[in-house]
Each structure stands twice: as structure tokens, then as C-alpha cells.
Amino acid sequence: MEIVGRSITRVDAVAKVKGTAKYVDDHFVPGMLHAKAFRSTIANGWVKSIDVSKAKALPGVVAVITYEDVPAHTFPTAGHPYSKDPSHQDVADRNLLTRRVRYVGDEIAAVIAVDELTAEKARQLIDVEYEEYAPVLTAEAALQPGIPEIHGGTGNVLGRGGYEVGNMAEAVAESDHTFADEFSTQVVAHCAMENYSAYAYMEENGRIVVVSSTQIPHICRRIVGQALGIPWGRVRVIKPYIGGGFGGKQDTVVEPLVAFLTTKVHGRPVKMELSREETFISSRVRHPFQFRIETGVKNDGTLSFRNLEAISLNGGYASHGQSIANNCGTKFRQQYRQKAIKYSCKTLYTNMPAAGAMRGYGVPQAMFVMESHLDDIARALDLDPVEIRLKNIPETGHKDPLNGIVALSNGLKECLVKGKELIRWDEKKSNRANQAGTKRRGLGVACFNYASGTHPVGLEVAGARIVMNEDGSVQLQVGATEIGQGSDTVFSQMVAETIGIPLSMVHILSEQDTDISPVDLGSYASRQTYITGMAVRKAAEEIKAKVLDYAWGMTDIPAQVMDIVDGWIVYKHNGEKITPLSEIALDAHTDVVHAKPFTADVTNNARVNALAFGCTFVEVEVDIPTGKVEILEIYNIHDSGTIVNPTLAEGQVHGGVSMGLGYALYEQMLFDPKTGKPLIHNLLDYKLMTALDTPEIGAHFVNTFEPTGPYGAKALGEPPAITPAPAIRNAILDATGVKFNDLPMTPQRLIAKFQAEGLI
Template sequence: MENKIVGHSTTRWDAMAKVTGKAKFTGDYFFKNLLHGKYLRSTIAHGYVKEYDLSEAEKVEGVIKILLPEDVPQNFYSTAGHPWSLNPDKRDIQDRSVLTRNVRQYGEEIGAVIATTELAAITALEKIKVIYDEYPVYLTPKESMADGARRIHAERENIIANTCVSNGDIEKGLKEADYVIEESFSTPVQQHAHMENQIAIAYLDEDQRWTCISSTQIPHICRRVIGQALGVRWSTIRVKKPFIGGGFGNKQDITIEPLAVAMSMACGGRPVQINITREESLAYTRTRHAIDYTFKVGVKKDGTITAIDCEAISNQGAYASHGHSVGGKGGGFINALYKTENIRYAAKTVYTNIGVAGAMRGYGIPQVMYALEAVMEDVARKIGMDSIEFRIKNKVPEGTYNELTRINIFHNKLDLCLKKGKEQFKWDQKLALSKQHKSGPKRRGVGVASFSYGSGTYPFGLEVAGARIILIQDGSFKLLVGATEIGQGSDTVFSQMVAETIGVPAKHIITEALTDTDIAPFDTGSYASRQSYITGFAVKEAAEEMRMKILTLASRVHDLEISTIDIVDSNIVFKHNQLLVTTLADLAMISFYDQSFGKALVAESAVNIHQNSYAYGATFAEVEVDIETGEIDVLSVLNVHDSGEIINPQTAEGQVHGGMVMGLALGLSEGLRYSKEGKPLNNNLLDYKMPTTMDMPDLEVAFVIDKDPIGPYGNKSLGENPLCSPAGAIRNAVLDATGVAINHIPLATQTVYEQMKQAKLRD
């Protein structure tokens, strides 16, 4: 039977609240006697604080307390937003404390000021004098891994992890090849630049527990990390997540919340707010890992890939955070995109003295897909094969077992994505047109890049979720989930799932912006494009239970067999003729108030998902390159996605648009830069080159809609997928336009200018 709600566009329930300014974000919460906390940050990138002089700062009017590392608990913990593991060997590296004298990056959190106003706190910070012992600064893994390099963390080697996964015989595969193409690539430090900076308010509540209101993606994990950092029982912490202004993975790290609670503790439970600046958020929270890749690809003349060998070195920055789970995961996605009997993926993750890398939308896959799709483009050109046909030929067949991720690939429509994209993008026409623009100062080209992406983290991570549905007296429903809405539209999608399953209009499902760890079912949070897939299973299961409870009550009240009745548009009807038995509203009143049948209906589900589905897609791009200036003009770009059933096409298209822009920015302009002393140089919105609408062409989106056999509604991941392939498509289009392969992104104007000059395309 065709779906009425799932698969159709529905206006987001929170749209009106946001556009009218009624949505309540963390910064909108008002407290009497609110105090303000500010970090004291180091002015060196590597060293040790020998001495603080607080004498002048303490004189500033409004200063309540100045906290040094010895004034707060010194428990080591990890800020990474992963579920807790019962196996100590699989836990995130616990390498930091709330405040420290050990400086490992510029802007290290070496102290804090609490004051009655932000101005007073900032004024006091400027008056604190700090004396350091300074150590050598290592900006790159190469420097950090060099013989004689000082350990950044005394108790650990600078190489955090060094792993290798493989299948087949890589040397044999390379020997069997007619050609072996070897190339190196690098990707930059990218920052999330979400609209709302990190902000948290902490206070001692009426029940004598510590409440933290925070713009976090992971409320339940946040509670645990605060407890670990401060050495208190997790149950003494309550976390509330209201409306949130984006996160993109940066708020999957618990960065400011432990200090906010520690500040409140130091002030007798008074509410304390930490609201960091844009400059702090860009430089001192989390970033995308800069990763260097070296690929060797063996290929036969007919396009058969005989081997893929990849080495990756990931720049982790000063603390482990999500660490090796980012740089180390690429192999299984290479193996999901291209079929080959022989693959090896070796990865190192290395401490350095730059800003900490963590989770960022795509979680390492945009980096590896950029490098992979660049080398595969060069492979196709080497054997004289069409770029699209080469990718279709080497698609991983459905039914393949991925040896590296231990996942069966039941559903892969990449070939349909490439064929649909070729037609919709008018690839052949644009390719022919570009051949007329291969001389002169402005040259045109087209490029394509594809990707694979997972739906959640299984089998490497715990995938649990919960949902609760409550029938209300008028026949509406309250839906509670522990998964967090951070702007992606998941709450609206969950409402559609509930409405479709029960048989009511989507507007009859009431959701909640606030995620409260005391109330919401347990869920690990918003990351890994897991929401509609993992939490979707919990929502569907709870909705099915509620539907059965409603039909059971109706059958008892009206003395009917359950098998003869159905729920359609909030009415209980006979299946065979659709005649009305009763309305859901009337039945709801009976469930609450009838002397005989009264019993409030609540359905709850908690799931532990042991499966995963790969999503696929491709980007098609057309560019014009000015070889005299190095400027790249993106003329047109199209993303085509295989994400199974699209629950809400309107919301999905918006997600793809946002991801495409982030992917194009990764390829063209964005990147945090550091001085040789480790100081961030462009941590502001003027110098950090985020694209604006004026920099982007019209963004085209298409979907290959075909139900995944595993997903709760035939759906697969989508949220992070759109930014995995644009950078590669742009690089390949520039190659097509100029004949110059630029393997180090971003393809900023200066970089392209220098490459054109080196290739002697200009004077």
C-alpha cells in the first residue's frame, strides 16, 4: 500500500517558531543573578605554566572568582561524544582535564574568570600575567613523529594509533595490473562555523542536582562526560538541550559544559553561563582532521581494478577527542565504493600542537573520498576510459560482504545515480562544450566524483535508541525521543513516521524541542547520519505498539475482532468497507475516563540495532578556470543520492543543499591557518573564507528513490552524505579544464595560480 505521509513533503513543525523568533535557544534562558564565565587561554602553543599573577585581575569590579587548574577537579576524561564502552580497551583516550597548566595548543584552557558581567570577566582576563616554560611547537605529523620530538602528552607517544586493515594480497594485485598509478593528496583543517557558538548555563537546581542547559548534540553522553570530568555520580547531572543553532559534529564534543558546572559549584550553585566568541569557536573547539593520503591503484587495460593500497596520516591536534576513529575508518568505504579483491588501508593518527580535530560532518569520509575520487579519475584517464563508465564498471555488486567493515551490502544504486546524473546534468553536452574552451585565459571542464557512506556506526559503535508515544485526550500524540534535533529536521521526520504507522495526520503528532535527560528516552544522540535510520527503528516500533494498543481497546469497547478494523485518518473503520466504527478522539476519551476501559495508552521502545546500510551518490560539476588569476568559477553542480526512501523530500533537499556548500567550500576555499608558533591566523568570519550565496551556482539535487531492504521505512543515511563528493568533482573538473591535476585542497586562487604557472600554462 502506498504511503500517505512518509515519502511526501511536510512543513517542519519548528519552522514558524524559528522564523518568528519564538524558538528558545540556550542564550534565551534568563536567570536572576546570572554570572558569566570566560576562559583564560594560553598565548603559546606548547609549554607549561610556571606562574600566574592574579593581583590586578582580582581588583576588577564584578569579578567573583578566578579559577586555576588546581581549583577544579583534575580527572582525566575524553570530550568525544561516543557511547561509553564496558571494555576499557575500546574507550576514547582520556587525556585532558577541565583546566591545565600543560599547554598543548595555542589558546589552551589554563584558567577561568567568573564575573557578574562578560565585560568584567574579559577585563580581568586582560590583566592576568602568565609565565611559561616554552617547548618546541609541532604543527604537522611529520614534525611530531620526527626522531627526538618531545612528547606532547608525557604519558603517551605522539602517534596515537597506527592500524592496518586489508583483504586479499595487495602485492599480488599490484603485480597483476597493467598500470599502477601512485599519487599523494592532502586535505585542510576545516571548521564547522555553525550559526550558534557553543553556549552552556549551569546551576544547582531545586532537587540539589546540577543542571546544565547546553547547545549539545548528545545530551545523554554530555551528562556522563560532565560526571566523569568532575568526579560525581552521573545521576547528579541533568542536561537540557533546547533549540540549537547547528552543530555539524562540533557539538558532539563536550567542550565547555564541565567547566560551566565546575564554575557553578565554585559559586555555591549560582547560575553561570559560558558563551564563547566566534573567534574562540573557530580556533579552540574542534575541526575537521587534516589528512594526508598516498594511494597506489592497480588497474588492467579494460578498467578492472586489481588493487587499492592507501596510507593515511591524520593530524589530530593537541588532544585525542574522536582520534583514530576518524582517520582510521576510510578503508571500509573505499571497499564499499569500488570492487577489488585486494585492498590495504594503513592509517596513523598523530598528536600535534594545532587545534583539536574532532567530529565534523562526514567524519573523515569527505577527505578519503576526495583523494580516492581524484586518483580514480586519473586511473580512468590513464586507460582512456570514460569517467562515468569506469565508475559504473567497478561498482560493488549488491550482495557483497565487505570484509573490512563486516557489513553485507544489500542495496547499492550508485550506477543509477551516475546514469541519472549524466542525463540530468547534460554531461555529454557540457563535455562537448568544454572542449571548445581549452585555450585562452578561461577554460572549462566537467568533473564527476562518487561516494559511499554508512547509516550509523555499527558494527564499530553501539547503536541504541529509544522512543515514547503518549495518546492525548483529543486523539493526538506526544512523541518523545532521545535523539536530538539540531536543525536537520529529524523531529519532523519522526512525526511523519509515527503518523504513517498509526494512521493519523502528521499534524496530530506533537514533538518537543527540548531534550531533557531526566525525561527523554535514552539515545546516544545526533551524529553519524543515524537519526532517521537508528532512531527510526525505535520510533516505528513504538508507533506499531501504540497502533496495536488502540486497535485492542477499540475491539474491546465495540466487541469486534482486531483483524476486522483499521485506523485511517484518525478514525477507527471497518477494513472491508471503510465505514466508521468510532473516532480516535472518542476512543482516547474512553482510554482516560471510562470506568471500565480507562487506562492511558503509552507505547515505548528501546532498540539495539545490529545492522547498517550503505548509501551512495555522486556529484557532477562544471567549472571555468581563469589560468591567469587562478580563479575558479563553478558554473553548475548536481548531487544525486541513493538514500533509499526519502521520508520528506523538501527537508532532504535542504539537507543536500547545505552539504553541497560545505563540500564545495572544503574543495575551494576553507581552511584554518596557523603561524609557525601555532597561533591561529584566520579564526574570524572575514579571513576564514566561507562561501556565501554569491559564490555558489544554483544547486541541483536529484534522488534515486528505491527502498533499502533493511531501513525502518526503506530509508538510509543522508545528512552527511552530500559533502562527501563535491571537492573531488571540482578537482576533476579543474583537471578536465586545464590538464593540471591539483592534489592538495582547497583549490584557492593562489594555489591554482601557482599550479598553472608551474605547468607553464601562463607566464
């Protein structure tokens, strides 16, 4: 392969560096109105009365819309493909504006004004009287009988799930040891550089156009249609460049409301941009989980059974809800062999911001509990943490008993071997017995598995359209969205490789427009390279076949003996040049009889999936008196099949590991237990790692080939964020002998536990 596998500079690099790439906020629309939401200041209750008269009277205010003005029906917001099967549909529990407030930040009303400042001022002029209930912030509180339900009729249970595979009784009986423990993870925020921003206007034919920083334009169109109760084709969604999403924009946070607001001002453009504070308190967060795990194991470290109970806390609205807990359970199952495995989970409503999709989609939580627990078992049995993992990894070709996914490629063992070498595991382990002193070093490892897309749970439709110009260059349109991950570059490489043209001859349209972009479900589930890549490759193959067939007609040389290499039609057997591709393309545009410019408009419904694997190896130095953990070395080693663009892949790993480090050590949204008010809602208080805090991150890949993936590729987007936390937790354990079962592992927590265990 000439172009796939090469570290091409990303196609949007210059535009992004120079600032010419246009984001939502770079769009200038004359006469744009600005909207601000009036948000609940209480976590739980309802609005007894609202007075918007002062707001309406403020000069520059165009309209004030309240919960009284919105449709009565509810709609879902999660960025999932639609299903006609009601049992497969997302929970529709949200109104455009609400009288029943469910978290601090819930949207009660919206002010539309001629500028943002006026909208902000008017928002502050709205008076409201609440009836307040005690905030529900924990599982215990949510399940307390007799309290007002957050959503009537639910008992505050959004969903339940689980499975049991294998003969559990036998497996329990065969176990030499049984281990049980409890873990918990925290609420974190995505912190994409670009906050949520969208504007909407109406075309003169009454259709609504929404321009949004979204990962999911086609799904967004459907949800806006549902929210407003209009046919989905009456909505058009346009996605310009986007400053990150991380799953937060696999949801419809502002689009339904701006779409509704424009209908209230005769179709004038209405924009709503959330501030950083609003993004923290009123968009989406990562689900906090509480876990109880139990594992049966033989003396040699072979797993006999595993049992996980999970409670996921979801906030005030469903969003992705129970899907996260389900995914947590699937990845818990797929990683190791055992005789029997059981998972049970429930997702509860609370009075916190809605938890939605976030990089890893429940799996960072799953891997934190299972990989931490596995180290505790290894330690108890005096087994090497790497050895116990190697012992339990299923062979390549293993078929999951429930979803039927076959791991046609599985490089997890190679990842572990590679990571051991990189960090000099054995050498350091043997030198570290019985450390004393205040600074102690330790090694940790954690493994993960992840899927490439959502099959068979979700639909995996992707589309690609290619048109070839007279000079042989092509335009590529996809419905999948570039959200910073580099998918536009990867798709361009695939097209150049497949057709046989230089990368400079591939022009990708980075903007998605649901009116014209091929239908694709969007960017999530680490599906772009694998799922959309299949459609892209299919379209490129169709173009190549058309070119060679046309060339056959022109040259009388059979298509089968020709190839396209670097923009030339050549003999396949010896590479001898026959004619420039541009001659063929020009003829296909201009021949009086045969003219028919080459196009391909392809949909691919992928009903396969591929497991990506990998692990984190880390060496830490723990300063016992201060509780500070320094990362000395960290390596993420990935089996993502063929790496289409090594530099971009490294970038994904660097970003993901950085996110994982924050998850392990620093990041957490806290809420006042009495009022439910968020205590942290800005980037000063929220301890996001900066470049200065971030250690050098080693990104490595093992060489596998996924037969179902385009050019052998499989998922890479989310995996890097998954295992830093358990690896660091295990390294701290290795250094200090102290187990930390709750994230994040902040200095405060470390000191408290070191004191409790007598280290200080």
C-alpha cells in the first residue's frame, strides 16, 4: 500500500492552524438573533409561577418563550440510529422547556434578543417561584420509597440490564478462590474546546435549517423533527468544522431548542451558544458508576467465573442512559475466558446533569473495576499481573456467545509482550522488592477490549459519494463527521489508495449537510475508519472499476489487465504506463457518445464488528506524604488492525491517554449534597490536565490485520482513554501496597488512605 499506512499531514491542518476553518461561531448571518436559556437554580422541584414581563419589556428582547409555549410531547436526545422497534428506541423523557425541573441548569424558558448581552440581561429579569424537593444525588436516595419521582412512573429506574452465560453453579464449585470487592467512578465532563453552539433559521418553504457543532447531523435531523413534531425531511442540519466532541455532541443539546425558537420568530435566525459554565452544568457528563464484583479463580490464576453488579447514575434525563451500562457489561464479558459470567445493572435517574455518551461509553468504568480487581487477585495469588492476563485471554477467533462477534484478529497478547519490553517490566519488578522511604515506585498494567461500531446492537449504515473531475481528481463526500479525530484524512487516504491517485487529487468536503451528504449515522463508537471506511472504499472501488471499464472502451485493452497507479492507467503485470487517468476522465466528460462523468453514491450497511484490543503500561512514583503521583513512564499499546495514518493514530493515543490520566488522578464534578448545586463548573476549578501536567506518552501499535475492516483497520478512537486509570491504580498498589477503588485518585484521597493504613 502506497498511501494507506503513511503519516500524511492531516487535510485540515493548515486551515485549522491558520484559523480559516469555519466553525459555527465563524458563520456570520445578518439579522441573527441570540437566545439564552433561563435555567433552574434548584435541583429538584417544579415552577409554581413564572413572570417574564420584565424580561419582555427590555429593549432588544424579541421574544420570551417558556414551558407554556412548547409542545406537550416528549422526545429523546441520544445520538442513536432510529429503530421502528419501540423496545429499541431511546427513552423520550424531555420537553423543549420544562416546568418540572430535574437538575440545577434545567431549561425553563428561553429569551430571544437582538444580541447576546441583551439576552443575558433579560434572562436575569425573569422571576420564578419554585416548589422544591430534596435533591436525589445517590443510588440510595433515588431508590428511597415515597419520594417524588424524577420522572413519574419510573421509580427513578431508567433501565435495567444484564446477562448470564455458562454454568455459574459449576464454575463457583470449581473455583479455588473467590474474591469480591467494590469500586466506584466519578462524574467527569468532556471539556471539548468548542462549547455547544447552534443556530437555526427557516427557509421560505418552511423548512428549518440547523447549523450545529454536532457529531451526528443525520440523527440530529431526526431528533429535531421528533422534538418539534414535524416530518423529518422538513429539517436540514449542517455541520461545519467542530472543535471536539468526545461523545458530548453525539447528543442533541441545543439543536431542538434553537430549531423551535426560530419558528417562534417567523424563521429569523436564532443562535444559542452555551458558555463554558452552561456546558459544564447543562450538557452531558460521563456516568458515575458503583460496582460490586466477584471473581472465582483457580490456583494457577485461571478465571472460572466472574460476576459484576453495576449501578449507573444518569442525571435528570435519559440521554444515552441504560446503553452505557449495557456496553459496560459487554466489554466486561468479551475480554477474558471463563466458565461462567454474569452481569446485572441498573441505571437510575438523579438530580444531576444528564449523563450521555463519552469516549469509551461505559468501558473506562468497566475496565477500572475489572482490571483493578484482577490485579488484586494476582497479588493475592502471588502471580505476575501480566501473566494472569496472558493466561486468560481467549484465542484469536473466539466468538462471543451473546452478540456473535468473532475476534478474527486479537493482538492483545502481543500488546502485553510489547508493553513489558517497553517499560522493562521484569527488570524493574525484580529490583523493587521491599521499597521503603517516602517516594516509592510501582508498575501497573491494564487491558481493554473495544468494538468497532455498534453492530449488532445498533444499525451501521454509512455512505460515501465520489465524483471525478476532468483532471482525474475527485471530490469525496461522507456523512460521517470529522470532529478532530482525523477521519477526513483517513478517508482521503483510502480513496487515493483505492483509486490509485495522489492524495492531492482527493478533495474531501468536510462540511456535512443532511440535504446532500450521504446518509451516515455520524461519529461515535469508534466507527469512522471501520464502518464509514467500508463505504468509502466501496465507492472508490466503484469509481476505479468505472474508469478501467471506460479505459477499456477507449484503448481496447481489457480492464482486467490494467491498473491505476499514481494517476496513470498502467499495465498491471509490469506497471508500464498506458495513458494518464486525466485523459480517461476528460473523455468521460466530453465524449459526444459516451460522456458520463464517473460518480459513485454508495451506502454500506455493515453487519460485522471487530474487537480492538490494547493495554496501558505505566510506572509511577508515589510521594507518600503529599499523595502526589508522578507518571514516570506510560505506554499505550494498541491492536487496532492496520494503522491507516500512524501520526494521526499517535495523536489519538496521546489525546485519549491524557483524558485517561485526568480521569485517574484529577477530574471530577462535585455537587453540593444538600442542594444538588454543581460546585465545579469552570476550567479553573475543574482539574483538566494541561500540557505541563502531561507526561510523555508512548503510543505503540502491534501489527495485526482485521479481515472485515477496510485495509485491515479497526477501532482506535475511544480505546486510548480506557486503561490509564486502572493501570495507574495498579501501579500505585504495586508501589505502596494500598488499593484505591474509587476514582479519581486525588492526593487528598491518597493521603487519607495512607494515613488509615499507617503509611503516614
